[in-house]
Amino acid sequence: MAGFRGGRRGYKVPKEIGRGILEAKSTDGPHTEWLGMKPYYIHTLTIDGKEYSYLSDDKELGIDIGKKVTFRHKDTKQGNIIDKRSLGVVIDPSELN
Numbered sequence: 001m002a003g004f005r006g007g008r009r010g011y012k013v014p015k016e017i018g019r020g021i022l023e024a025k026s027t028d029g030p031h032t033e034w035l036g037m038k039p040y041y042i043h044t045l046t047i048d049g050k051e052y053s054y055l056s057d058d059k060e061l062g063i064d065i066g067k068k069v070t071f072r073h074k075d076t077k078q079g080n081i082i083d084k085r086s087l088g089v090v091i092d093p094s095e096l097n
Contacts, residue, residue, distance in 0.1 A: 017071075026043070071086050
């Protein structure tokens with residue numbers, strides 16, 4: 001049954017949405033898996049006491065410790081992994097003046 005999406009085949013577990021205060025960050029890299037691949041960095045982030053991994057092309061994360069962040073993530077055997085380009089700073093309108 002090609003194209004059948006209701007059964008077990010093709011079923012994707014929805015990604016979880018996380019939000020919290022960035023407490024700590026460390027960067028490891030640059031890494032390259034194969035020849036010709038652009039180097040990437042692994043950022044290990046502690047958000048509300050839980051560790052997450054975030055892969056990025058940039059050495060600097062661009063988010064300061066103490067900021068409230070939001071992201072999409074999935075729990076795997078290797079740990080909690082934040083989706084590429086889903087990490088961002090939460091903007092609270094009540095704090096803007």
